[in-house]
Amino acid sequence: MIKVNTEDYPWHPGMTVRVLLDEKLFTFRHIIVRVNGEFVPEEDYEHHPILDGDDVLVLHLMAGG
């Protein structure tokens, strides 16, 4: 099990940031991802592993006013 934005989500082997984003339908273009507090750049989404027990934060980048 992992945490995604404070909620439990089932983990499976082979999970990467990209896999998780696709599964959770985070399809917006402007996203900030942190795994266990560490920022993950977009170019690393394909290969950055999500491990069982990880705490993942996925934020939509918003700056309008």
Next chain:
Amino acid sequence: MERYLRNQDAISEEDQTALSHKRVVVVGCGGLGGVVIECLARIGVGHMRVVDGDVFDESNLNRQLLSSRMNLGRPKTLAAQQRVMAVNPLVEVEAVQAELTSDNAPELLGNYDIAVDCLDDIPSRLLLQQAAKEAGIPLVHAAIAGWRGQVAVVQPGEDLLSLLYNNSRQEQGEEISTGTLSFTAAALGALQASEVVKLLLGRQGLQGELLILDLLNASSTRLRLT
């Protein structure tokens, strides 16, 4: 005072007096800023400095409370000042017609209790966070995109906005494609104003958390950032 009768007892007479001695600087007088300024004027914050270098254009009319067909092409800060004076002349309001820069930030934030981030691009927001940190005052942040918005309180020494906008090479976020809606600006501006008032009165507010509001799904989420 009859003006503040309906504030009671949510805001006690003692609170009301305390608010009348507080000083808040609102940076950005657009969609968020217009609502924040309106709320803070009506609740009786004693002094506001409103900062914006922009003038109203037609694309502001969809959401910016202070904009109207009559003031297109005119400074946003002037509209803010006139609105506050019309609603509550007990509130002192100083209009600063300027964009926030690293040069003017220390002077703009000096001698204020709280800064309010109602800006609309990432570099300016990070600049304001740094200025608030150097001034040693809290920053109340909000941002919107489409049906969504976020609010956070940044205490001096924290860098919450750097977590939200980490290493972003962009100036804008989702609002580029989703736009910015009237009720989202109103809802998030009101939340922002309530966090300002809680801070001014020493009440428990958001601490190290991001409050995300999704108006399309009528849901909210609080995420711990620190």
